[in-house]
Amino acid sequence: MTEIENPAAEPAAVTRNYAGFWMRFWAYLVDLLIVAAVNGILLSPLTVFSDAGSAEIGYWTLAGILGSIVFYLYFLLMTKYFRQTLGKMIFGLEVIHEDGGNLRWKDLLFREVVGRFLHRVFGILVLLYLVVAFTPEKQGIHDMIGDTRVVHAK
Structure with a gap:
């Protein structure tokens, strides 16, 4: 007696529509505008009502440090809890784990904090964003460091 194969039992192949460079670029610009607005709202009292915003800590100012914290927290928390930032929401993009599972804190810390920090601190590394296009x-x-992909949301 031969065994009959059931084609319906095979798992369906997952097709993903990956987001390209330009879609991600425009979403990132929207996110930068949002972070700048939030920083303006949160940090303007610091600089208007006192001189604390210009207080220097080594090479940095207090306002610069607080603005950076807001920047990284925005990307980290929005991506963790919503899988997308407001810019990605507008353009219909989302961040997924490479295996389709839940986004883990360690992956997001590397993707959103370490990766963005390196791109921002070492100016020439911003050119590495072009890797997305190729x-x-x-x-x-x-994304490679954080085991993530950016796809068009369904």
């Missing part, structure tokens, strides 16, 4: 799954270096 990889098959449209991954940036920060």
